[in-house]
Amino acid sequence: MAAQMTDAHRRFLQVLMSHGIMEGSETRKLHRQCCEIDKVYYAHDKLDDFISTINSHLQPLFMQIRKGMSEDDGRAHYALVNLAETEITKMASDYTENELELFRKTMDLIISSENGFASSTDILNLADQLKTKKMKKKEAEQVLKVFVEDRWLSERNGEYTLHTRCIIEMEQYILSNYPDVARKCNICHSLAIQSQVCESCGIVMHLPCVRKYFRAQTEPRCPQCNDFWSCDIPGMSRTDSQSPSKTGRTEKSTRRC
Incomplete structure (x- = not known):
């Protein structure tokens, strides 16, 4: 049985609908504000549960609040998606x-x-x-x-x-x-448009995911095949890691290195 929708849930949904998409910190702030205004229990780590309640009531309307990631900086975003309508x-x-x-x-x-x-x-x-x-x-x-x-x-x-x-x-x-070119990121499993590709096994990774995954590694290796990751890692020079000299292109973002 779906949890009960409160005025806080409805207020949250109305604001998100008016914005279309909201960045994660804004969404968390909105969650707190809605709970405080309507005197509903608030916990900072319960945003996903809060949204799940809304989604359970949106399901018959073929709508859903979905979480995604900015390919520029890796920040979370939330958007209201119409599931009944497809493509363009x-x-x-x-x-x-x-x-x-x-x-x-x-x-x-x-x-x-x-x-x-x-x-x-x-x-x-x-x-x-x-x-x-x-x-x-x-x-x-x-x-x-x-x-x-x-x-x-x-x-x-x-x-x-x-x-x-x-x-x-x-x-x-x-x-x-676009089945031949559109792929999901190996780390976050979301669609990757700006990405890097492993030359050995072909997996793709978002640039923010590349940066985060290899941050603590002295020699970056593919999470799938363990071969050396030949692309330049955003925010990290090759001299920072004890790695072979082979590098990828350094413009904006690269699918193939």
Whole structure:
């Protein structure tokens, strides 16, 4: 039998719905505030139980609060996901057909890239190749800006990747539609877009997971096959570890080293 929903649970859900996605520390703060306002028992380590109660009541509505990780800094995030809607239909009510097509093509570029990013130049070059309705580059630039504002994409120095919200909401769609390139991190078991790959056995790891896993190791070795991890470890120079001289590329993040 599902635990009873209280006003604190309902308040928490309403705020999360209005934000779409919230960073972990903000979510924990919201949990405490909701419990205090509605005079409900609060314990700092009971957030997962609190969310499980909400999810049990959301189940008949085919919705769920899910936890994900930022690929930039490894911080936890929480998002409300609609399980009834699949793939890009989640976005259909907010965008036109050609805007959705541009998003699909952008996603293709990002997921098939070696570093989990697509340049603005490559994306804008797709604007006049859309089958639904061609876009001018100025128009496409505005659409990309909206995707960033709505937290479907993240942009850094003219390079785009999938926002944490997009990864949480579309994980199953991406894994199903990109089976040859989309993989889960060997450490946290979440979808990995920006990642490193073991040259020997092919497992992938998020960069924050790489950094955390190898932090205490003098010679980084793959958690799967135990071979030397040849990629450069974020935040750690090769001189910090007594390891062979073979290194991977050092740009943003690398799928293959």
